Amino acid sequence: MTTITSAARPRPGRALTYVLVIAIALAIAVPVAWVLLASLKGKSEFYGSPWTLPEGLHLQNYVDAFVTARMGHYFLTSVLVTVLGLVFVVAVSVPAAYVVARYEFRGRGLVEVALLAGLFVNVNYIVVPIFLMLVGWDRALVDVFPGGFFIDNPAVLSLVYAATSIPFTVYLLAAYFRSIPVDFEEAAALDGASRFQIMTRVMLPMARPALTTVLLFNFLAYWNDYIIALTLLPGEGKTLQVGLLNLMTAQKAAADYGRLYAGMVIVIVPVLIFYALIQRRLIEGMASGGVKG
Template identity: 85%
Template sequence: VTLLGLAFVLAVSVPAAYVIARYDFRGKAVVELALLAGLFVNVNYIVVPIFLMLLDWDRTLVDAFPDGLFLDNPAMLALVYAATSIPFTVYLLAAYFRSIPADYEEAAALDGASRFRIMTRVMLPMARPAVTTVILFNFLAYWNDFIIALTLLPGSGKTLQVGLLNLMTAQKAAADYGRLYAGMVIVIVPVLLVYALIQRRLIEGMAAGGVKG
């Protein structure tokens, strides 16, 4: 779920941030204002309306999907994660794209590169520090989430964090603490590994890039 959510948010946020940072278009101020407003929305406060909306969609499509399509679907949970983190991701990436001199894009354009190629081959590698930062923040938010996963996955399929709580609740006073502590280690290890990898990539990305002479 976490990796799928990261894929969703990067696929949407990177092009959106680049367009907002580099191009002028009608309604740009409105889009930027909407993204800024989205930074102040705490998803934990709107998780119940999201649940009711998905429940209503499942009821509408009950004939086609008797078992439901939106609730209790890890892919939909990942999509909700991505949608709620897009404002922060776009805002941070757009700010970084604006800090990159336009000389790099002009040099690539003179070499015949398309706009898409400039974004993917020139700007994106240079924005690696910002990309790694949003990956780290979003990974921690998705991986450590409890309330959204508990609400949108009401069936037997649970995320690891919710599963640990269910295990402790089911065992009550006779809790197997050895098993619980092992589960906690499993939860912590991926975070430590990702942080170690991101830290190295962040340092590498800060020294990357250059203008073709």
């Protein structure tokens, strides 16, 4: 019916609205596009107007970033840590969520309240205590692992990622499990399926939408984190985000813009492609309660 109103009396506000929306969209898009373009510029092109297009494809920046700045190496670390983290969190959260959703047991109320409270504990508060705890474990085990085991271990980082997203993941999955009618499980039980089979073969496939949402948000959280990675991997094996942070620091000293911009593009592009592919799902998931900051 808005069409009738707008037809009835032309609104000068509409043009203004358009201008405002376009201006805001441009304010978001231009800096990103500018970095993408600037990553192709040669060293001398960074001086002067920032609005000039690159003269050619100066791909040396990418070679520098990938090889000299080790971004290629860090990329692999990030992939490993993220994939492992996702495997861990799904492996422990799916059974927990299923049991919380479907079984009566003593202490269930307590488990639910604890996980709910966990939603409010942000990892930024506890990253230093976690670090010191791991340092303490390393010290206690110095005879077994003289080089240390827990600090600078990508798998431990994945485990910490998984642990810190358990509350969110269990909360979302349990809510979805509860929404599935119990008849399917009863039918499967009559057919002789074990509890474990019911969970993995019957319920898990039905919970795929919730599982996808959880994977999407956890992927972004793990891939984009840098505080935990910076603290728990202080050595050579960095993640992509920490590598980029180092490039930023180095650029401040040496004014080597090309390498920094290329490094940024290496970090941005995979996420942008991912986002373009799953855009609808991500925004729907957010609107349906799978929201995470």
